[in-house]
Amino acid sequence: MSARPDLVRLSGEDLDLLLSRSLDGDLSSEEERSLAEILASDPRAVRRREELAALVGKLNALPDPAPPLGLTARTNAWTAERGKGIGAVWHRLGLFPPPPMLRGIGALFVIVLIGMSVLRTQNVRQKAEEPGAEKNDGRVAIFFGERGASSPSAQKPSAPRAPAREAVAAAPSVNAPLQKSRIAAAEKSAEKKDAVMDELPFRPQPPKAEIARSEPFSARRDAASGAKTAGAVAGAAAPAAHSESVLSSARDEMAPSGAAPVLRAARAPLAWDVTVANAFVRGWSLRRVAAPPPPASTPTVSYRVTLDTEGKVVSARALDATTPEMDTAVRSLVFQKLTADAPSEIEIALAAR
Amino acid sequence: MTARILAYATVRPRGGHGRIAAVVPAERHTEGPDEAAGDERAVARFLAGDVSAFETLVRRYSGMVFALAARLVGPLDAEDVVQETFLRAWRGLSGFRGESSLKTWLYSIALNRVRDRRGTLARLRALFDAEGPGGDGPDFSLVDGLADGGLTPEENAARAEERRRLRKAIAALPEEFRLAVVLRDLEGLSYEEVASVLEVPVGTVRSRLARGRAILKEALS
Numbered sequence: 232m233s234a235r236p237d238l239v240r241l242s243g244e245d246l247d248l249l250l251s252r253s254l255d256g257d258l259s260s261e262e263e264r265s266l267a268e269i270l271a272s273d274p275r276a277v278r279r280r281e282e283l284a285a286l287v288g289k290l291n292a293l294p295d296p297a298p299p300l301g302l303t304a305r306t307n308a309w310t311a312e313r314g315k316g317i318g319a320v321w322h323r324l325g326l327f328p329p330p331p332m333l334r335g336i337g338a339l340f341v342i343v344l345i346g347m348s349v350l351r352t353q354n355v356r357q358k359a360e361e362p363g364a365e366k367n368d369g370r371v372a373i374f375f376g377e378r379g380a381s382s383p384s385a386q387k388p389s390a391p392r393a394p395a396r397e398a399v400a401a402a403p404s405v406n407a408p409l410q411k412s413r414i415a416a417a418e419k420s421a422e423k424k425d426a427v428m429d430e431l432p433f434r435p436q437p438p439k440a441e442i443a444r445s446e447p448f449s450a451r452r453d454a455a456s457g458a459k460t461a462g463a464v465a466g467a468a469a470p471a472a473h474s475e476s477v478l479s480s481a482r483d484e485m486a487p488s489g490a491a492p493v494l495r496a497a498r499a500p501l502a503w504d505v506t507v508a509n510a511f512v513r514g515w516s517l518r519r520v521a522a523p524p525p526p527a528s529t530p531t532v533s534y535r536v537t538l539d540t541e542g543k544v545v546s547a548r549a550l551d552a553t554t555p556e557m558d559t560a561v562r563s564l565v566f567q568k569l570t571a572d573a574p575s576e577i578e579i580a581l582a583a584r
Numbered sequence: 585m586t587a588r589i590l591a592y593a594t595v596r597p598r599g600g601h602g603r604i605a606a607v608v609p610a611e612r613h614t615e616g617p618d619e620a621a622g623d624e625r626a627v628a629r630f631l632a633g634d635v636s637a638f639e640t641l642v643r644r645y646s647g648m649v650f651a652l653a654a655r656l657v658g659p660l661d662a663e664d665v666v667q668e669t670f671l672r673a674w675r676g677l678s679g680f681r682g683e684s685s686l687k688t689w690l691y692s693i694a695l696n697r698v699r700d701r702r703g704t705l706a707r708l709r710a711l712f713d714a715e716g717p718g719g720d721g722p723d724f725s726l727v728d729g730l731a732d733g734g735l736t737p738e739e740n741a742a743r744a745e746e747r748r749r750l751r752k753a754i755a756a757l758p759e760e761f762r763l764a765v766v767l768r769d770l771e772g773l774s775y776e777e778v779a780s781v782l783e784v785p786v787g788t789v790r791s792r793l794a795r796g797r798a799i800l801k802e803a804l805s
Contacts, residue, residue: 244794244795244798247794247795247797247798248790248791248794250794251790251793251794251797251798252790252794255768255775255793257775257790282801282805283797283798283801286797286800286801286804287769287797289746289747289750290750290765290769290770290800291769291770293747293750293751293770294747295651295770296650296651296654296655296659296662297647297651298646298647298650298651298663298666299650299663302646302647302650302663302666303639303642303643303646303647305663305667306642306646306666306667306670307638307639307642307643309667309671310638310642310667310670310671310674311635311638313671313674
C-alpha cells in the first residue's frame, strides 16, 4: 500500500511516457509537479528515470556521420544537371510541374493521337464498306443524255450533236447508209419533240426498249411521239469526254442487230456513276462502255463482276435488285488492268444521276 | 556546438572511385529565426530564376540530410539519397507552401527517398537471398571506432562496442519507433518538427518516442 494514497499509481507505459516527456522538457508545470511526487514516493520510478536519462545521453552522444568532402559541390552539380532539359524550360517560365504530371500529360497526348488515328481509320473503313457510299476514288461518270433540267451538266448546249453524227458516220459498218439516215431521222424527230418536251413535266415511263428493238423505226418513232415522254437520242448529246465511249457502244449494238435503239422511251438517266469499290480501285479502272445505257429503275445497283485478262466482264452478279437491261449494260463494261496482281473478281456500283 | 572529430571513409562497391577520408567536425544543426528568414529569401530568389540561391540551400542542409540518410540507409547510400532529395526539392520547390520549415520539408523528402531506397534494397536482398533488413544496420565502425585521446585503449574499445550495440539496437527497432528516436534523439528535432516530418500528431510522436526508448533500454540492459 502506498504511503500517499492520493497519488495515482501509473502503469509502466504511462510512467515511461511521463519520464520520456520529462527528459525532453515537454511537461507542463502541473505534470512536473505530479512527476516529482511520484519520484519522491516510488524508487522504481527513480531508477527508471536514471536509466532512461542515461540512454538518451548515449543517443545524443552518438557521433554524427559527417558528410564526405565535396558533397555540396557534387549535389549542386548533379541537381543543376538533372534539373535542366524540359524541366529547366519550365523553370525559366516560372512553372515547376512535377515530373509525374509531365509524364501524364505526355501519355495523354499520345493516347489522344492514337485514338484519333484509330477513329479515322475506322471511319474510312466504314465508308469503304458501305455499299451505297460515295467513293471518290475510281468513280467514273458516264453521261448518256442531256434532257434533264436538274443536272447542270445536262444544261450544256447541244453543240456536240454534229460531232456525234460525224462519229456515227465515220463508223465502219455494212449498214452505214441506213444507220446514217436513221440517225438523221431520229435527230429530226427529236428536235421536233424538244419543243414539246420542254413544256411537259417529267413523268417516268416504263421501259420501251423491247418495243424499240422489235418494231420498225417509224413505229418506234410514233410510239415515242405518242408517249410524249422524255426520250433521248443516244449519243446525240454527249457533252463529256465519256460520251465517246457511249456512242461507240451504241454503234456496236446497232451494227450486228441492224436495229438501232435510237429512241429511249423510258427516262434514261443523265449519267451513271460507275464506281469500282475501294478495295479494287488500285487494280482496275473503267475503260469503256460497250452497251447503251439502261433506264434508271433503281438509283444504285451494286455488282460483283468477274473479269478476264483483257478487262471484259465474264460474269456479273447483282447484289441489289436490278433489271436485265442493267445486267446487259454491266456485261458490256470493259475495264483496264492497272496492276499485274489485280484480282479477277471486283465489285462495282452504278448510281444513276 | 559539440565539436567532434570524425573519420569517415568508404569505398563504393560500384563506380570504382573511393571517397577521400574526411576528418571534419560534426555539429548538430539547429535552426534559428534568421536562418528561416534566409531560407525564405533563398526560395524566393530561386523561384524568381536565380539558380545560385538553390546552392545556398544545398550548402546549408546537405550535411543534415546526409546524416539522416546515413543513419537510416548507411553511409554508402546516403549520398545518393542526398542528391535525390535535392533534385526533388529543385523540382518541387514551387509547391513548398511554407506551412512547415524548409528543414522539416527536406527531411520529409529525404525520408521518402530513404523508404523508396530501402524498399528497393529489400527487394534486391530478397532476390539474391542476402542479408535481410533485420541485420546490424548501417556500418558505422569507422565513425564509432575513432579513438579519443583522453581515454585509454580499453576505454576506447569499450565505448566503441557500446556505440555499436546502441546502433544495432536502433536498427532493430520497429520502423515507426526508430524514426521517432532518430529524428528526436539523434537529429535533435522538436516534437512538432518530428510530427511534421512523419505527418502524425504530436501525441503520437510522444508515445512512439517513449515506447522506442523503452525498447532500447530493455535491449541494452
